[in-house]
Amino acid sequence: QVQLQESGPGLVKPSGTLSLTCGVSGGSISSTSWWTWVRQPPGKGLEWIGEIYHDGSTNYNPSLKSRVTISIDKSKNQFSLKLTSVTAADTALYYCARGSITMILLPWGQGTLVTVSS
């Protein structure tokens, strides 16, 4: 079955760029799925960041749209998240997930904690 694994730096400096990758195994990233990023600040709820389709189409959370880029690398069967101009408010557990057109998120990666601090 499809499994997802997030990877990337756990510490990013304020005003820097957060970069994460989600590796997909057990299935092709070219399938009819929306590959999704969700984050969760410590002790708080889930926030949908955005998604990408295998043809490169993207949708982003309007509140983050000016700072977010999600890209896909079919050759490596992975997709990535870049968030620019980060602040302490961007400190969170970042999850990747496989989504559908009806926003069914299954499965999820285990999540990776990113802390924004100098």
Place this chain on the structure above:
Amino acid sequence: QSVLTQPPSVSAAPGQRVTISCSGSRSNIGENYVSWYQQLPGAAPKLLIHENNKRPSGISDRFSGSKSGTSATLGITGLQAGDEADYYCGTWDGSLYGGVFGGGTKLTVL
């Protein structure tokens, strides 16, 4: 402030039934399917219910979902200690053109 509104907490005794509500608007719950996720302490969220009332393979029939208008409800029967978790509703919002979640509900089994 989440787009979807859930009660911060609910509680019930073992063996009892509990419901968790999720309130939205026409552009999200009113016009789209609702999913429910369970997040056990220290774990990633797990899909419990999709398309309002469908259970993925392996999910107990103690969990059920329903939707009416711009609200959805998650029901859990025969409560067990292992059900203690945070529960989130989620759906697509056609006005925001993005996914939205509720603020989450913490379930305590007394």
